[in-house]
Amino acid sequence: MARPLIQMALDSLDFDQTVALADKVAPYVDIFEIGTPCIKYNGINLVKELRQRFPNQLLLVDLKTMDAGEYEAGAFYAAGADICTVLGVSGLATIGGVIKAAKKYSAEVQVDLINVPNKGECARESAKLGAQIMGVHTGLDAQAAGQTPFTDLAEVANLGLNVRVSVAGGIKPATIDQTVKAGANIIVVGAAIYGAACPATAAKEIRELVDAASA
Numbered sequence: 001m002a003r004p005l006i007q008m009a010l011d012s013l014d015f016d017q018t019v020a021l022a023d024k025v026a027p028y029v030d031i032f033e034i035g036t037p038c039i040k041y042n043g044i045n046l047v048k049e050l051r052q053r054f055p056n057q058l059l060l061v062d063l064k065t066m067d068a069g070e071y072e073a074g075a076f077y078a079a080g081a082d083i084c085t086v087l088g089v090s091g092l093a094t095i096g097g098v099i100k101a102a103k104k105y106s107a108e109v110q111v112d113l114i115n116v117p118n119k120g121e122c123a124r125e126s127a128k129l130g131a132q133i134m135g136v137h138t139g140l141d142a143q144a145a146g147q148t149p150f151t152d153l154a155e156v157a158n159l160g161l162n163v164r165v166s167v168a169g170g171i172k173p174a175t176i177d178q179t180v181k182a183g184a185n186i187i188v189v190g191a192a193i194y195g196a197a198c199p200a201t202a203a204k205e206i207r208e209l210v211d212a213a214s215a
């Protein structure tokens with residue numbers, strides 16, 4: 001089984017803390033995600049800083065774009081983003097706009113399926129347009145209400161689309177094995193790493209668990 005990529009969600013609002021956390025966990029993660037609150041607070045300079053410091057990690061900017069897809073995402077691709085996210089609920093015109101911006105920079109698009117009522121249809125149509133990654137996502141507020149992403153992950157992974165499937169929503173060491181076995185290609189981890197007493201140790205543990213589950 002191909003080893004899934006590990007994506008670290010950088011969800012702090014503080015610029016320097018974000019860079020320091022990225023430094024600590026870099027040996028264990030494949031993708032740095034600049035989380036939505038973080039990018040709103042810090043803006044494009046953080047993309048430039050992480051791009052320059054971490055040439056070996058992919059950089060995902062979690063814009064969760066809802067409108068003006070090409071215009072909004074274009075600037076972030078230009079600053080070094082490898083992947084930008086667009087909301088599935090935004091509709092195909094906006095998703096298509098982000099895809100157009102990504103193509104200009106040979107970059108990729110992740111469609112975030114958060115709160116999309118028909119995830120299968122949205123994933124199929126977005127894949128047809130050219131989106132490369134489908135994001136199954138139980139947001140922080142839904143997690144607080146007790147929801148998890150695993151049923152949706154199984155549904156989207158089983159569609160058999162020619163895309164990578166990303167999963168986010170409270171993934172932690174105890175759920176890595178089921179996440180890998182359900183077919184996730186990208187595993188997003190935020191709080192289980194940044195909330196740990198030692199984020200580097202937590203990231204190393206996640207890396208070892210992903211490696212073991214996909215061996």
Ligand SMILES: O=C(CO)[C@H](O)[C@H](O)COP(=O)(O)O
Nearest residue numbers: 009168169170171189190191
């Ligand atoms: O995109 C997000 C919230 O909208 C988070 O970054 C994502 O859910 C990962 O964080 P966690 O592992 O803490 O759930």
